[in-house]
Each structure stands twice: as C-alpha cells, then as structure tokens.
Amino acid sequence: MLPACADPSTLEGLSWYLCYLTTGKHLSFYTSFGTVLLLLAVTAPAALALGFGGAMLARSRVPPLAWIGKGYVAIVRGVPDIAFFLFFVVALDQGFEYLRHRIMCADWDQPVRQGNDFVVCDIAKLPLNSSPQWMHEIYGFALAVLTFAIVFGAFAANVLYGAMRAVPRAQMETAEAYGMTHRQTFWRVLVPQMWVYALPGLSNLWMVLIKASPLLFLLGVEDIVYWARDLGGSKTPQFTDYPHGDWRMWYFLFLLVFYLAFTRVSEVVLDRLMRRLTHGQAIAGGEAQRKTAMVGPA
C-alpha cells in the first residue's frame, strides 16, 4: 500500500483510483493473471505431449495399444468438458490420497469411506494438513493442469493422428525404399512433415484452451474471474475503505479486452509459425512459396 493511501476517505479523483487499484486485493487480482498465463504455459506442452502419445498409440500395430489410444480420444471427446473437470479433480485427488493411504498406513483398521466422509490417515493427505496454504494452492493448481492436459491432450491426439495420416504416402515409400526401418521413417520423415498439417487444428485448440482458462475458477483456483467478480461486486462502507456500486461490468470488460488481446497476439504468432512450417513442403502453400522465391523480389 502506498503511504499516501493511509486514509482513503480523504482521497478524491485520480488519487482515489490510484489507491483503490493498488489495494492488496487488487494485487491478488493482478497476480492471478500470472496464474492463468502459467497454466497455459504448462498445460500446452503437457497436452501436446499427451496428444502425441495418444496419436502414437492409436496408430500402433499392436491392437491393445491402439485400443487404449483410440479409447482415450473417444471417451474424452465424447464427455462434456465440465463433467470431466469436476470428475477428474475429485477423482484424482481422492485416488492419490487413497494410494498413499494404502502404502503409508497399511495397518489402518478403519474404512476409508465412513458414511459420507472420505477419511485417510493424516500422513496420507495431499498436501498434509499442516502444510502452509501456498502448498495447498500449488497442489490445486497442479490438479487443474493435469485435468486440462488430459482433456486437451485427447483433442490434440485426434489432430495429430489425422496429421500423421495426411503426410503423402509417397514420402514414406521413398524412405522405406532407402532401407529405413519403421521407426526411422516415423521419426525422420513422418514427424517433421506432419506439423504443417497439424498446425491449423492445434492452433484452434490453443484458442479454445485460452478461452477455457476461466474454468480454473470452477476447480477452486482463485483466478481472474473469481477476483473480477469479487472486486466488481458492490461494497458497503462498513466493510471496505473504498465503497463503490456494482462495477462488475467494468471488471468483466477488462477481462474481455485481456482475452481479445491475448488471442490476437496468438493469431499473429501462429500465422508466422505456419509460414515457417510451410517452407519446402509438398503442399499448395509450400509450392506457392517456392514459386515466389524463384521469381525473386521484383
């Protein structure tokens, strides 16, 4: 808090807003933007990795592996996101605690389910009851990332599966004619070429992921939507130094601008990436680039 803000009731105009916008609560609001960006930064690669694994499994020539890959994609794509978000967080949390309980408190003689209660021994709790609050928050955040990665990984798997099949068969046959093994063909010929086919689908996913980040609030993480709703709500003088009416519209407008700006930047970056990936590819875009390059800048 700035020293000039010691007595907010005397402030007016600009200095009131300056003090209002730097309260501890507002700082938490600003920090939560970092939370959302961190979520995206961690979730995107994790989902891509899961998607890649899922696509490889789905392509596998060993039937059980292919079933796992295809089952994963089919189940996650078929169930509403929100049901998964609610299910996974509870199921993962209780699943982890149950496993730890079985390992760490093997001599526990009471049932884990007691009526409505889910009870595990104290040292099996995740995080421990005695852990500071920030550890609970990090744990909640990690559960959220895992859930997002599982859900978006399935969509990414489907996109990558399609992209792998879109690489021209002639490319693979040529590689095989050179005597490459199945594994070599996959890593040296198929994977480098598939990204250009995958990118439109993946960029779509990225956009949806950005817009899905307010679901964090649903998972109990205090994200930008939570703070915007709380800060925007009308405040009576008895409970705050900065009473105001219903300002939720302005806070949500700010979120709208934030999301629009963020998706716009993403679009620009993805466009550039697409141009790079198209370079030298045996598709219409690559051919067009080649012709322009041959003619040269006029």
Added chain:
Amino acid sequence: MRTLTLAGAVACLATGALAQEVVRLATEGAYPPYNFINDQGEVDGFERELGDALCARAGLTCEWVVNQWDSILPNLLGGNYDVIIAGMNITNERDALIDFTQPYMPPAPAGYAALSGDADIAGGTVSAQAGTVHAGHVADTGATLLEFATPEETVQAVRDGEADAVFATHDFLLPIVAASDGEMTIVGEPVIIGRGVGMGLRESDAELRDRFDTAIAAMKEDGSLNGLLAKWFPDNSPQF
C-alpha cells in the same frame, strides 16, 4: 521389511499427533458481516475473529481457506479442509450429512429488501442464494424463487429489476440498505428461521467437534461471544 513397517507406524503416530494441531477452516468470503475478503485480500469479518479466538482457546493452529458456497459441503466431506465456518444455519438436512457444533449465533431474523415498500413479496419474484435456508423459505411461500450462486448477485437482481425483492438475513441486508441512500428498503416483518449458525465438521471428526464445542461454550459463558456479536452485527440483533 519389518523395521520399515515399524518406522512407518511410528512416523504415522508422530505426525498424526502433530498434524492434528493444524485445522483448516473454510469460509465463503462473500457474506459480510459474517465473512468477506477485505481490502488487503484477507478473510475478515465476524467469523474470522470468532474462528481465530476459538482456535486460540482450543490450542489449535488454524489456516483459512476460501471456498465457493455451492461446493463447500462436498469439499468438507472429501477432506480438503476440516471445518466450515461460513454463516451456515443448522438444519436437519445438513445435520444428516455433517456434524454441527452448538450454535455460535442465535437464530437470526431474516427478511425482504426491495426497491419500494409495496413490493409483492407474497406472489412476486424473490431472489435468494442457492442452497441456503433462505432459498428454502422462499420456495415454501407463494413467491417465485430466483436463485443465485453468491449473496451479492441476489441483491443485484433486485437493483436490476430482475427480482421484486431479495430474501436474506437482516445482518446481511441492513448494511446494504443503509448504504443505498434510500434506494432500497426493508419490506415486511422479520422472520426467525433456522436453529442458529454453527460450525460444520465431518461426522468422523467427533473429537475436534468437542474441542470447538467446549471453546464456544466458554466464550458464551464469559460474554466474549456476545461482545463479538455486538461488534459485527446491528444493535438489535439477538444475543446469547
């Protein structure tokens, strides 16, 4: 292998005794004066002060957790925290699911607030927070119930003309009516509902409940609970 199990058992007992001392209290943080988030971003209000005082008396270290109202019961049962202290009225339905301490607040008068004194509270549209005794009460009257997730939204619905009146405790409504410069007014007579407000705990946590029960009884006895009630609630609110 045997030593490992033994060491595990010892560790289990040791940390079990230690971990017992940290208790996680959950509140909603959106229901002044019971509980709200202050300008510094911390939990504040009557229940913050009461909870800290009770923990000090019971010799417990308490951590505050903010949880949305609509998932506050399931998360208690799932073990994410140990106590609900969020202006929760003791009702038979809730009592079947969890355990309550003795009330730390007597049954509080509830009532309607509206934009005009002649709002139709008997047959019109009345807003209330979902999953509360107040929503239950409105549903039992002839009025159409309009539910919202947070207390704030129930009041806003009246300001926006979406609802004819809002039904909630007077403790919550009176400061809002007072701050509205005559825009809003209390309508009708206050109704006493519920059996008082208590702390909610898992049924399997009887020992912890007893410790809080003892602390609440002690605070009732020496008058410090009445002092807190007088500090946070309007002058004519019921006391012990």
